Amino acid sequence: MKKLLLTLTLLLGLSATAALAQDAAAAPPGPTATEISTSAARAAAAAEVAGGVAEDDQKAPAYLELLESQGEYGYAFDFFAVSMLWTVIAAALVFIMHLGFATLEAGLTQAKNTVNILFKNVFIICMGLLTYALWGFVSHYPGDGWLIEGFFAFGKPIGDLNADGGDTFGYGGLALAMTGFGDFIFQAMFAATAATIVSGAVAERVKLAPFLIFSTLLVGIAYPWVGSWHWGGGWMGSLNGGNGFKDFAGSAVVHAFGGFAALGCVLLLGPRHGKYVGGKIRPIPGHNMPLATIGVFLLFLGWFGFNGGSVLSAAPGPLGLVVTTTALAAAAGGLSAAIVSWMFLKKPDLSMALNGILAGLVGITANADIVSPAGSIIIGLIAGIIVFFSVLFFDKIKIDDPVGAISVHGVCGVWGILAAALFDTTDSGYTVFGQLIGVVAVGAAALVFSLVVFGIIKVVTGIRVSEDEEAEGLDIGEHGQEAYHGLFATAER
């Protein structure tokens, strides 16, 4: 374990140094061509998003034409500036989702594993940002740098993404109204999300170092690889009869990806000791519901940026629609999960209502820009019901997922993708079948990646802590650190 870790460190150090060298060589003489070209593929990806915008905006083509006709983009600078600002703020909002995940996962697990959960989440956001800078971004958006056309591209460190001046639509055009750095930071915040989803599902029993290595590979390599199929302009553009796969902000390429990766890990890992005893389910209640609630509210907040920022500009029409549908779906999901739990369990279950909000949010993520408010409410209501039965189902088949990540992100991610075809108000030609192909491809890739990579790690180093350590808690076992110190700690020193 230690060796793998040190290797990792070394590799990281080397890449950073390499990046610096490259950077040092490239920067001074004068602005060279931007590393991330605004390639055809990128433009195509952007155009897909613009599609949604344009359809809503039929009244304003005059203005848009005006902007495009200006050789210098002079007057348009302000729209560009406001869009770029929104991108940065949206990145900050997505960032805070990582705190949301950390507190939600900590709240829904036992006190004795809290330091471990928190450490994993701190690690993932840190490592996620770095690997995305050193490899992921370029691999995610390969432009015309594919190794296997539309399917896989190598990554490399980002360079000076302001090389084009950083102040015009030159980087991404009207539909990607941001600078290269804006694009990078927003996407980088997304990247770490997928690995964080897994972290909740494997909580309370996974060995730390193997998981860190796995999650580094997941966030660093697998996420941008699979993501390139859709957002990078890859093969998914030919789905739905050429209309392209519809996954607005990532129900599939972020959430289902994370959820199915989690499923693979849980299959290899097995349930927590004592969860299923003699055919009976014995719930292991989370230790801190206020923490879990803080987590869900922060995730809801962050989703304003996750979906809202995915408009990729500050275009007022789509922006207003997207935040409205997002909020309504979340509300509907929370309410329906609460009501269903009340009807089936006799009492209203806070932990379910919280999962319901997230279910609604994941469900609307694929389609927030193409559904009506009423559609978003129905998508959310159904997502809340789905998550309730899904959680029960996975418990029944003894897939132990302490925070419900597989149900919330995996199952509801699929629902969101299908809902894009079912509730589309823009007649864009998305079909249930086409959507299904896309999400199955993403889910299968995530599942297989997990089974193979985590499987190899399992054979090489093991992936599960000892039964004793699980009983005592991973905080002491893995970290030698406890999350809470009361009167006693004070007394003892």
Next chain:
Amino acid sequence: MKKLLLTLTLLLGLSATAALAQDAAAAPPGPTATEISTSAARAAAAAEVAGGVAEDDQKAPAYLELLESQGEYGYAFDFFAVSMLWTVIAAALVFIMHLGFATLEAGLTQAKNTVNILFKNVFIICMGLLTYALWGFVSHYPGDGWLIEGFFAFGKPIGDLNADGGDTFGYGGLALAMTGFGDFIFQAMFAATAATIVSGAVAERVKLAPFLIFSTLLVGIAYPWVGSWHWGGGWMGSLNGGNGFKDFAGSAVVHAFGGFAALGCVLLLGPRHGKYVGGKIRPIPGHNMPLATIGVFLLFLGWFGFNGGSVLSAAPGPLGLVVTTTALAAAAGGLSAAIVSWMFLKKPDLSMALNGILAGLVGITANADIVSPAGSIIIGLIAGIIVFFSVLFFDKIKIDDPVGAISVHGVCGVWGILAAALFDTTDSGYTVFGQLIGVVAVGAAALVFSLVVFGIIKVVTGIRVSEDEEAEGLDIGEHGQEAYHGLFATAER
């Protein structure tokens, strides 16, 4: 109880379906007229806000004229886009106030009622958003669709609020520089606030289902009804000798409304068991001061959006003034409450300082755009003193309000309304008398609504848990779920 709940569910489902049908019929053929017309009333309401802006902006009329003279609003699109962006971000900030309320209320009550508090807050934001979409928004801003002119209008589900294109000043003009969806989502986040205020005051003893029904009616029906008098262009426009009622962001129509509704509920509910014993007050300390502190800081943060967003555009002059006066009043309120508690109780009381910050914020909410920085400091200092004595007063007369909601939102809401007349620097003709009429009307409506509706529910189903349940805690009684699980839970499973 269960029956009422199921009925509620059914009604909600039906309305959603109806909304969808309507929506499906309306949307495809082509953009029909917007559901929410930019009616005279709306324009009038907007103009009131614009008034404040215009007075500060006497130097820039040329630019504003320029904007208005442009038939196509071409160049102005950017100001529109930035204003709309601010509206969306402000909505997100107001959203996070709901987490603030949840943690503040949970922190200031006992551990055994924490799941209950959290559930109520989760429910209210979910239900509040949905009812506002299905009824509230249209009832709040009736345009010319009044049933009783200036006094009451029916609501109905929102439709496609982007029907006007969602990209010009056509929706609300310069003083309401946002799209219909922007307007909706910002207002929707406000709506749930009033019910949340009540939730804190009735904590630790109210029966869950009756409260949920009451709060659904409060947020769904009563809040937009009373709000329409002022912001919907209703009768309050004739107050202050025709200058209109001055309540910038809702000291009266949000906070005093919530505070007096809370008073009504507490009168019907009675104090917590053990709070007043033999003529003596026995404080029931909150179980978690960090949680309460997190709550107040999040509320302070959210108020940047609550007041700042109420500028209703990104006009730089008023925006800067409003956030400055808001922050200074909060600071002054926190400080004076701390100092007063220190002088009267010998020790500085954190719980009072926290209430003082909120008192300052509520106090500045009615007038943030028309007072000077010095004025805002004085408003805050006085609010902090008021809240201290008000909390003591209500305790003395045995009105048991676990979180001080009546004092903070009710009493300081009134103070804010009066302060608008006392500290106005714009010579707008607001009088103490005119302001008083307005806030008394709002407070009385809230109080009467609570007494009647909650009174009826009291008779029909009861509103208070059994003494045993109160002693054992509502978490187990109402939810069968505990907020905290320690070593023991682990051990027992």
Next chain:
Amino acid sequence: MKKLLLTLTLLLGLSATAALAQDAAAAPPGPTATEISTSAARAAAAAEVAGGVAEDDQKAPAYLELLESQGEYGYAFDFFAVSMLWTVIAAALVFIMHLGFATLEAGLTQAKNTVNILFKNVFIICMGLLTYALWGFVSHYPGDGWLIEGFFAFGKPIGDLNADGGDTFGYGGLALAMTGFGDFIFQAMFAATAATIVSGAVAERVKLAPFLIFSTLLVGIAYPWVGSWHWGGGWMGSLNGGNGFKDFAGSAVVHAFGGFAALGCVLLLGPRHGKYVGGKIRPIPGHNMPLATIGVFLLFLGWFGFNGGSVLSAAPGPLGLVVTTTALAAAAGGLSAAIVSWMFLKKPDLSMALNGILAGLVGITANADIVSPAGSIIIGLIAGIIVFFSVLFFDKIKIDDPVGAISVHGVCGVWGILAAALFDTTDSGYTVFGQLIGVVAVGAAALVFSLVVFGIIKVVTGIRVSEDEEAEGLDIGEHGQEAYHGLFATAER
């Protein structure tokens, strides 16, 4: 103690009244000249920032020239509006750092001192905002109102900062694209940070009232005084051979200032009882790691505004660069601190990883706008390593700093200043020597101020609680209030 406090209160009250009087006199007749003139000094300070921008923006001079050539700034209004909006949002983000500090400090100390920590943080943000309005802002940015040229200026209350109309570049020019109130509120949120840094270092043993007086003087007088040397256009402009001191967002004038002030206080205060026993270090573990983690994530979030807002406009090029370098440095700091702790202590230390993130953030603060992404990663990696050894070092020499404030803010603040010379990609002529002079001046001023002022207070009233009170906890001793109440509290009432 009480007397000092009352005096303080009185002074505050008087100044507020004076401010009101002045304000009342000045405001009504008509907009007089702005109180804060856009003086030569201010323009110079602004130009320094603009420098960084301009160099990145070589491709867009045409647009900038266009803006400047417009007498009326007409078309530029939108860029101004979006920049001002960003300033306000950045202020809100910096505000939330105060909650970050509060929870981080509370989490890393003992449960029995939690109310005390929280109260101090509430007090400091309140008092900080007020003193900055009444004295600090004018003293920080004296324009040409120096008492001792480039070295010291008296403060006075802010007046109507919208007196110039609040809607054009007239206030600060292109490089300070905000209104006077925007400028004020953003700077005011910064101001309280320095005192908050100290609060963590002196935690668990400092007497409340003396500390409040000290921190009032620190935030009210010392911070703007020292800050004026750099940001106020003072003598530091002549450093680095006239290129000026490079401290983008305050590694020196905020963080090192706070860190060295903390060092002075800790030297006078001595370590906590039981921390160093018989030559051995006995760690006193924090009572709540989730709280500490929430704190660090919120600080990370706030830094988007701290550094991003320090662009002082929404110029897309620098904004994207700054948030990217900031996030990468934070990630690198967290990772390297975690890895170093893992290598040296055998286990990965969450508390160290958290400190590492902050170290990276402090390290990038001086130079976020002039380094490359690769540079920022290296700055962060080194900061994380520095903080690890620095924490160990101060423990070894028995400087007891419960939260690591001296290491994080002091030592890494110095590192950030030096890194500005080492990793500069803009050839601006910053030298290690010039930078060192600047940061030593700032650090020395903070240290001497603390030693003198806190030293005097120590002699007059004492600065440390009794040993009994320290053992029992400051919550009961200073506040008569406990942070947590369990089953017991419920039972006892």
Next chain:
Amino acid sequence: MKKIEAIIKPFKLEEVKEALNEVGIEGMTVTEVKGFGRQKGHTEIYRGSEYTVDFLPKLKVEVVTADNQVEAAVGAIVKAAKTGKIGDGKVFVSPVEEAVRIRTEEKGEAAV
């Protein structure tokens, strides 16, 4: 001397304390405990599954006192703690051979 250990319902502490004070007992030590007995636990719900919680929160009050005070003390506790509903708890009396007041090193009944 005897040690009286009473397991009571948490919200009865204040009354028990006052009852003991009234019979002249001014020292006691209280512990948070969980009790299992005839009073059946309740069902709880968590993320869609039900489970039974058998252990209920109780308080244990310990009083060491002179032999001749035992009866009064036990009587006082029983009276104050009784609600008549199942789960009211138990009182146990056991022998104590020695007591020392740490502060003064007084021994025996003088120490309690």
Next chain:
Amino acid sequence: MKKIEAIIKPFKLEEVKEALNEVGIEGMTVTEVKGFGRQKGHTEIYRGSEYTVDFLPKLKVEVVTADNQVEAAVGAIVKAAKTGKIGDGKVFVSPVEEAVRIRTEEKGEAAV
């Protein structure tokens, strides 16, 4: 009557409870405690420094029962709580002179 006090590893509670139920004991009181003994504590880390934690989390199970049930009860506890690894805990038996059921004021063995 006797009081049986057992210090056990926390995760053994459920098994001990069931073992006691099987020998007919249906009342017990449990406390969270920290134990110090031969089982050595562990090293913890905090902000770069190591320290030793000597006190480990244990649970104390208290059962008051009739004399003739003591042996069965002790046997049941020992069997259920044993892992064979150091730190398994202890069982102590001590005399109880009186027991009262608060609800009914029953005394003696009828009360437990």
Next chain:
Amino acid sequence: MKKIEAIIKPFKLEEVKEALNEVGIEGMTVTEVKGFGRQKGHTEIYRGSEYTVDFLPKLKVEVVTADNQVEAAVGAIVKAAKTGKIGDGKVFVSPVEEAVRIRTEEKGEAAV
């Protein structure tokens, strides 16, 4: 065998532990408790109202040991826990009839 129960001030635990180790006692069990006694509680403030907190945090240290060690152990505890200020706490000694080490099933003094 005897059981020694000491109620002490929380911050004295470390010293008491070391004092016990020095007289050869290497096992003990500690519980967080709240004490009521001559040491008066303090006034607390909450949202503008004052109230008295009578119960103060203490720790209970329990040691079961052979008869011939009792005196040394009690002496060690008293010496280590004394500050001379009110509220220092008490030590109680009571009889224990049997002890079992769960791991080995050793009985009697060998078990403690």
